[in-house]
Amino acid sequence: MTLLSSYFLPTEREPPADAEAISHQLMVRAGLVRQVGSGLWSWLPAGWRVHQRIVQIVREEMNAIGGQELLMPVLHPAEPWRRSGRYGIEELFKLKDRRGAEMVLAMTHEEIVTGHVGAAIQSYRQLPLILYHFQIKERDEPRPRAGVLRTREFIMKDAYTFDRGPEGLDAAYEKHVAAYDRICDRCGLEWYRVEADVGMMGGLGAHEYMAPCAAGENEVALAAGYAANVEVASADPRPVALPAGLDSPQLIDTPGLTTVEQLSGALEVPPGALLKAFPVVLDDESMRLVVIRGDHRINEIKLRSALGGEFRTARREEVQARLGPPGFIGPVGAQVPVLLDQAVAPGAYVTGSGRVDAHLRGVEPGRDFSYETVDVRAVMAGDTINGSELRIEPAIEIGNIFKLGTRYSEPLGATYLDESGNTELIWMGSYGFGPARAAAAAVEQFADERGISWPRTIAPFDIQLVVLGKPGSQERELADRLYRELQEMGLRTLYDERDIGPGEKFADAELLGCPLRVTVGPRSLAAGEIEVQVRRGRRSLTGPVAEAAGAVAELWQGLP
RNA sequence: CGGGGAGUGGCGCAGUCUGGUAGCGCACCCGGCUGGGGGCCGGGCGGUCGCAGGUUCAAAUCCUGUCUCCCCGACCA
Numbered sequence: 001m002t003l004l005s006s007y008f009l010p011t012e013r014e015p016p017a018d019a020e021a022i023s024h025q026l027m028v029r030a031g032l033v034r035q036v037g038s039g040l041w042s043w044l045p046a047g048w049r050v051h052q053r054i055v056q057i058v059r060e061e062m063n064a065i066g067g068q069e070l071l072m073p074v075l076h077p078a079e080p081w082r083r084s085g086r087y088g089i090e091e092l093f094k095l096k097d098r099r100g101a102e103m104v105l106a107m108t109h110e111e112i113v114t115g116h117v118g119a120a121i122q123s124y125r126q127l128p129l130i131l132y133h134f135q136i137k138e139r140d141e142p143r144p145r146a147g148v149l150r151t152r153e154f155i156m157k158d159a160y161t162f163d164r165g166p167e168g169l170d171a172a173y174e175k176h177v178a179a180y181d182r183i184c185d186r187c188g189l190e191w192y193r194v195e196a197d198v199g200m201m202g203g204l205g206a207h208e209y210m211a212p213c214a215a216g217e218n219e220v221a222l223a224a225g226y227a228a229n230v231e232v233a234s235a236d237p238r239p240v241a242l243p244a245g246l247d248s249p250q251l252i253d254t255p256g257l258t259t260v261e262q263l264s265g266a267l268e269v270p271p272g273a274l275l276k277a278f279p280v281v282l283d284d285e286s287m288r289l290v291v292i293r294g295d296h297r298i299n300e301i302k303l304r305s306a307l308g309g310e311f312r313t314a315r316r317e318e319v320q321a322r323l324g325p326p327g328f329i330g331p332v333g334a335q336v337p338v339l340l341d342q343a344v345a346p347g348a349y350v351t352g353s354g355r356v357d358a359h360l361r362g363v364e365p366g367r368d369f370s371y372e373t374v375d376v377r378a379v380m381a382g383d384t385i386n387g388s389e390l391r392i393e394p395a396i397e398i399g400n401i402f403k404l405g406t407r408y409s410e411p412l413g414a415t416y417l418d419e420s421g422n423t424e425l426i427w428m429g430s431y432g433f434g435p436a437r438a439a440a441a442a443v444e445q446f447a448d449e450r451g452i453s454w455p456r457t458i459a460p461f462d463i464q465l466v467v468l469g470k471p472g473s474q475e476r477e478l479a480d481r482l483y484r485e486l487q488e489m490g491l492r493t494l495y496d497e498r499d500i501g502p503g504e505k506f507a508d509a510e511l512l513g514c515p516l517r518v519t520v521g522p523r524s525l526a527a528g529e530i531e532v533q534v535r536r537g538r539r540s541l542t543g544p545v546a547e548a549a550g551a552v553a554e555l556w557q558g559l560p
Numbered sequence: 561c562g563g564g565g566a567g568u569g570g571c572g573c574a575g576u577c578u579g580g581u582a583g584c585g586c587a588c589c590c591g592g593c594u595g596g597g598g599g600c601c602g603g604g605c606g607g608u609c610g611c612a613g614g615u616u617c618a619a620a621u622c623c624u625g626u627c628u629c630c631c632c633g634a635c636c637a
Contacts, residue, residue: 013586013598014572018565018630038629091636142561142635150636197637217636468596503597510597521596531596 004496008045011508021215023443024147026452030512039144039152046460053458054435055134057186058157065175067130067159072112074136078102080111084411091139105138110408113160118414128168132159146215148436159431169403169427176401176431180209187438188455190445194220195228197301209399211441216394221379224388231301234375235383235390240272242347246362249332255357258327260294271295275351277329279314287322291331292341292377299378306374324354331369332360340371396441399433452513453536456559461494464514466505468521479520485549515559518552
């Protein structure tokens with residue numbers, strides 16, 4: 001029995017003052033979640049139903065590809081984390097037990113699951129394996145935000161695959177691609193599978209599942225047949241009209257002009273006809289000069305992978321000592337290796353000269369300086385890929401899949417014996433999915449000015465049955481009967497039989513966002529009809545009372 | 561970590577500058593009316609003003625310290 005009069009669904013007329021994101025506002029207002037602390041949230045009954053429905057979809061699809069569900073603890077000894085080299089991560093919560101033993105609160109479970117598999121697996125005959133669980137993750141986020149979108153504690157489905165080698169890993173990865181595609185579809189979300197950064201730990205390949213929405217913290221670059229996180233995206237630049245070439249670079253006076261805007265204005269050339277030079281210093285203190293088009297920006301993640309490691313921007317005195325006055329440096333005559341972005345087409349450019357208050361024009365890469373080509377610029381809207389224009393959208397990362405290779409099996413010693421009796425490392429993959437983020441993404445994507453509009457597959461209830469009429473009235477009698485019939489047909493029904501005004505009931509129903517609202521009131525009763533509102537689009541329908549339950553069930557089946 | 565803002569009843573807020581013992585709307589409780597879009601009338605309950613210390617005859621208000629939360633950025637393997 002789910003009677004709204006006794007259901008813990010504390011709705012609010014106004015959003016919390018500090019809520020910005022739509023999903024944050026609506027999930028609180030609709031009574032789905034409540035905040036406990038920064039980045040810490042309780043799921044109230046209706047919200048938890050949504051979460052559980054998403055979990056069940058994920059579980060079914062994981063089982064369908066041969067996944068085996070288990071459960072590992074949140075609290076770990078520090079030791080395996082030291083062995084894997086992850087103990088130093090700042091986001092990792094660390095604590096001590098009463099005996100002073102160092103412990104961690106897990107942010108994922110590679111160390112533990114690899115330990116179990118390494119201990120239990122001896123032979124190639126025991127591989128491959130897919131293990132997964134739903135478990136709380138703890139992360140000491142520098143900045144939790146936007147309600148349930150970025151929290152310090154959250155439930156994640158994390159799966160781990162164990163294979164004999166790279167081919168096995170590829171196959172396991174492909175299974176997860178298929179499973180994740182189905183999960184996102186079944187959750188009723190708009191989503192993209194995008195190429196992703198493999199991150200600091202290296203890795204052999206990664207994709208992220210992104211749900212586009214305004215509150216998203218990530219940006220995805222999209223074109224026909226292309227989808228990538230902007231962190232790794234690559235595209236053809238908009239061409240730029242370059243001035244005619246010169247026989248050799250010509251020095252020009254540019255007193256006090258140090259920015260692209262100033263130069264471009266003063267010289268009457270487009271910003272893209274300039275080259276910007278960024279001096280960076282690598283871990284070994286050696287310097288590189290990164291050169292990109294004047295209208296472009298550096299993508300630090302792409303630059304990091306191009307450099308093959310960490311870097312920092314050069315300090316003023318380093319620039320002064322090795323390249324010339326800051327604001328006027330350029331690649332011509334530079335005494336450090338030049339990395340030229342691939343978006344710089346052949347032609348004559350304006351660059352720094354290495355002298356105060358002067359630039360060079362007519363500079364041609366190759367002729368006037370030598371370089372190594374790199375791809376380090378941030379893509380921008382209007383770039384193209386195979387002629388198709390690129391657009392950039394904000395999105396929430398709801399899942400990620402990652403080829404780990406031997407990143408964990410090696411330090412943790414997870415090996416097996418192959419057919420020839422040789423000891424080999426197990427090849428692993430890891431695959432995360434966040435039900436809370438999927439729920440928030442659904443709220444973001446389908447909400448309207450009245451509230452939430454859940455996809456049918458993850459709504460807290462299928463039907464919100466609203467009765468308008470006092471206890472004991474005919475309307476009540478009919479609604480009571482309809483409630484039983486809907487339940488008998490397997491429809492999850494929330495029955496609003498509270499003794500309050502119709503406006504409040506309708507407002508609450510539209511706020512909570514179940515796919516269908518069925519109304520029984522004196523008006524419809526007199527006409528021998530019941531009234532149904534489809535939440536998505538707020539379309540209203542009526543039908544005869546007699547076959548109401550069956551008709552509603554059929555209507556529900558056809559909803560998104 | 562840098563910048564900005566906020567803690568006053570369940571929620572949203574005023575009061576703080578200029579010190580005088582806390583108020584509004586909604587919600588909640590009781591009674592009545594109403595009954596298809598958060599309705600109306602009457603009567604009520606509820607707050608050590610984040611916490612600690614200080615100044616003062618007197619502190620939500622002034623001073624010091626501290627905790628918490630939010631937003632932007634950095635960060636988020």
